[in-house]
Amino acid sequence: MNPPSRASSATSPPLPVALSMGDACGIGPEIIAQACRAGALPGAFVVGDVAVMRRAARLTDRSGPGGCAHALPVIQIDSPAEVAALPPRTLPVLQADGLPPDLLEAPLGQVDRRAGLAAAACIRQAAALARRGVAAALVTAPIHKEALAAAGEPYPGHTELLQALAGGAPVRMMLANDELKTVLVTIHVALRRAIEGVTFDNVLATIRIAHHSARQWGVERPRIGVAGLNPHAGEGGLFGDEELRIIGPAVAAAQAEGIDARGPFAPDTIFMRARHAADHPGEFDIVVAMYHDQGLIPVKYLGVERGVNVTLGLPFIRTSPDHGTAFDLAGTGRADPASLIAAFEMAHRLAAGAR
Template sequence: MMKPIAITMGDPAGIGPEIIARLFAMEPALTQGCFVAGDLQCMRRGAAAVAGSLPPLAMASIESAADAAGVPPGCIAVLQAGAAAALPPALGVVSAQAGRLAADAVLWAARAALRGEVAALVTAPLHKEALAAAGLPFPGHTELLQAEAAAHAGVPLAQMPVRMMLANDELRTVLVSIHMALRDALDAVTHDNVLETLRIADAALASTLGRRPRIAVAGLNPHAGEGGLFGREEIDTIVPAVRAAQAGGIDAQGPFAPDTVFMRARRGEFDVVVAMYHDQGLIPVKYLGVEKGVNVTLGLPLVRSSPDHGTAFDIAGTGRADASSLAEALRMARRLAG
C-alpha cells in the first residue's frame, strides 16, 4: 500500500481549511489514505464553513502519519503540526499567528516526507506577507521546501536546485526564476540557470511521460529579441544554453517568441514550455482556468503539488471556495508518488 499523503492546511486565515474539508466530503475515495498537517481548531472552523451543503464530516486527531490508515472514510484525520492555536486567527487578515501555523504545517510535512514517512505533500495556499510577519525568510513554498531538502541532505542550497512547474490538461510551463522582482528576474536569465532549468524539466518529465519531453524555450524579449534588435539575451545567453542542452541529449528548441510559443505547446507541438520568469509562464496557464491548474516543485527529493490559486482572503469563511484545483493537485501527487 502507498504511504499516506500529507495535505498541509495552508494559511488558516484563508480558504485552505475549507477547501480541504470540502475535498474530504466530496471525494472520499480520492482522499482515502490522506491526512491534514495543520491545526485542529482551524480545521474545525474550515469544516464548519462548508458544513451546510455537504455530507457531515467527523474529525479525528492523530499522532503520526501512520495513524491515518486507521481513520475511516468520511472522517478528516488531522495531525497537530506545531503548537495548537488557542483561538484560530481572524479570517481574511494577514497575521504572524496565521503565518506561523501555516509554516509549522509545511515544515512538519516536509520533514516527514524527507524521512520517508509520507508519500507526497499537497500544500494548500500560503500567504507570503503572513510568512514574513512570522519571521520566515522564504517568499513561498518552493524556497522553504528547497531549504529543508538541502538541510536534510547536508548540502548547500545551490546544490539543491529546484524549479516551479505549473500544469493543467492543456499546458505545462517550467520557470527559470520564480518569486523575485522583475528587475532581478532579468538578471537571473543566465546561461547556467537556463541550462539547469532545461535539465530539471527534462529529468522530471521523462519519468512522468515515459520518454524525453519535447521542450520549447521562450525568449525573454518581444519576438525573442528579433535578431538582437530588442535585446541580446537570446543571442548571448539563451541560445548557447539550448545548444548545450541539445548536446546532452535534451530535446529542446528555441528560443521562440513568447507571445506565441504557449499556443504552439497547447496545440501539441511541445510537452512543456520553459519560461524565463514568473508571470511570463504563469499567466498563460492560469488563463486556461485556475480550477484545473496544479503547481509542482521539480528537483526535490520528495513529491510536492499544490493548487493553482492563492489564499482568497476575500471569500475566506464563506464556504464558497472551489476545491477543484486542490483535487487536481492530489491526483497529480498520487500519479507522481505512484
Template sequence: MGDPAGIGPEIVVKAFHERPELLRRVVVAGDVATLRRAARVVQADSGLAADGLMLAQLAEVSDFGQVPPGCLAVVQACELPQPVPLGHVSAAAGRAAADCIRYGAQAALDGRARALVTAPIHKEALAAAGVTHPGHTEMLQALAAEHHGLDVKELPVRMMLSCPGLRTVLVSIHVSLRQALQAVTLDQVLQTLRITHRHFGSVGWPHPRIAVAGLNPHAGEGGLFGLEEIEVIEPAVRQAREEGIDASGPHAPDTVFMRARQGAFDVVLAMYHDQGLIPVKLLGLEHGVNTTLGLPFVRTSPDHGTAFDLAGTGRASAASLLAAIDAALLATQN
C-alpha cells in the same frame, strides 16, 4: 492546510466531501480546531448534515491505519490557542502555516509520506511570523537541503505550473523583474532544462519536448531587440540538445504558449515568473497545479492564493486542490 485565515482549510474539507475515496490515502497536517470550523462552514454552505465529515486526530502520520472509515485524518502539526480570525494577515496564521509545511516536508523527507500537497499560504503572514522565505518553493528547498546536509545552492529547484493543455517551467521565481532579467544566464537556463528533463523522466515521460521561450519581443528578432537570445538562450539550448534533451528555441514568447497548447510541445520553459504564469492562469486557474521540480519528494499545490475575501463563506472551489492531489498521486505511481 495552508494559511488558517484563508480558504485552505475550507477547500481541504470540501475536497474530501467531493471525493471521499481520498480519505484512505491522505493525511492533513493542520490544526484540528481550524479544520472543524472549516467543516462547519462547508457543511452550512452545502446543506450537508452536521456529521457529514468526521475528523480523526492522529499523533503521527504513522497512525494512519487506525483512522475509522469515513473520517478525515488530521495530525496536529501546529500550535494555535484558538482559530485565527478569517480574512486577516497575522503572525499567528503565518507561524501555523509554516509549522504545517515543516511537518509535511519532514514526513515526505523521512519516507513517512509519499508526497506533499500544500494548500495556499500568505506571504505577508509568513513574513510577519519571521519566516525569511518568500514562499513554499524556497522554504521547501531549504528544508530539503538541510535534511540532506547540503547548501541550498546544491539543491536547485524550479516551479512548474500546469493546467489542462499547458505546462510551463520558470527560470526564476519570486524576485523583482529586474532581478529576473539578470537571472537569465546560460547556466540558469541550462540548469532549468536539465531539471525539467529529469523531472519528466522520473514520472515516466523520458523524452519531453521542451520549448524555450525567448526573453525579448519576437525572441529578439535576430538581435534587433536584445542579445540575450543569441548570447545566452541559444547556447543553452544547443548544449542541452548535445546532452540528449529534446529542447528547441528560443521561440517568440507571444506565440510559444499557443503552440504548446496546440500540441507542438509538451512543456514551455519561461524566462521569468509572469511570462509563464499569465498564460497558465488565463487558461485554467480553477484547475491549475503548481509542482516543484528538483525536490527529493513529490510536491504539488493548487495554483491560486488564500482568497481572504472568500474565507468563511464556503464558496471557494476545491477543484485546483483536487487537481493537485491527483497530480501527486499520479507522480508517485512511477
C-alpha cells in the same frame, strides 16, 4: 523531483499523502474540508491544527436541507500510519508541533502573524514526513506571503522554503494542467531582478531539471520548448540580445547532453504551440519560461481551477493549488476546492509514475 526510494510490498497499504493546512485565516482549511467531504482526498491526512480544521468542517457543513448528506468528522491522529484504517470521508489531522496556542483567535480573512507562524510550522513538519518516505507526496494549501513575513520567515513562499528544507538543491516551479506545462527560470523576484537572473547557468539548469523530472513521470524523451525573453525572441538582436548570448547557447548545451530542447522561440506564440488540445496535439511536453508572469499567465488563462503548482528538483513530490488564500472568501464555506483536488490527483499520478 527525486522521490526517496522505499521498499514496496504487495500487502502494504499505499503511503498516505500529506496536506499542509495553509494559512489558517484563508480558504486552505475550508477547501481541504470540502474536498474531503466530497470523497476526493482518499488516503490523505492534514498536518495542521485540529481546532482550525474542525472550524473549517463546520463552515463548510451543508448537512441541512438541500445540502450534503453528512457532517465531516475530523479525527486527530498521532501517525500517518493510522490513515489506512480510517473510514472514508473522514478528515485525519496530525497536530503540528510549535503552533501558536491562540491560533484560532486569528481573524479570518486578514493577515496575521500567528497564521504565518503556523503555516510555516505545518510546511516544515509535512515536508519532513515526505522526505522520510512516510508520506507519498506533499500537497500544500495556500499561504500568504505577508503573513509569512510578519512571522519573521526569511522565505517569500513555498518554493523557497521547501528548497531550504531540502538542503538548497536547485529547484524550479512548474505550473501545469492537462493542456500545458510551464517551468520557470526565475520566480518570486522583481521583474528587473528576474531579467538579471536569466543567465546561461540558470537556463541550462532549468532545462535539465525539466527533462529529468519529466523522465521520472514516465516521459521517455520529453520535448522541451524554450521561450525567449524579448519580443519576437529578440528578432536577431534587434530587440535585445539575451537570446543570442544566453538562451540559445544554453539550449545548444542541453542538446549536446542529449536533451530534446528547442528554441528560443517567440514568447507570444510558444505557449499556443505547446498546448495539448483535442484538435491540436502540442509540439512540446514542457515550456521553459524565463520569468514568473511569462509562464504562469498562459496556464492560468486556461482556468485557475485546473492549474497545479509543482516544485521540481525536491527529494519528494510536492504540488499545490494554483491560487492564493482568497481572504475575501474565508469563512464563507464557498471557496472552490477544484484546484486543490487537481493538485492532489496530480501528486498521486506523479507518485505512481515515480515508483
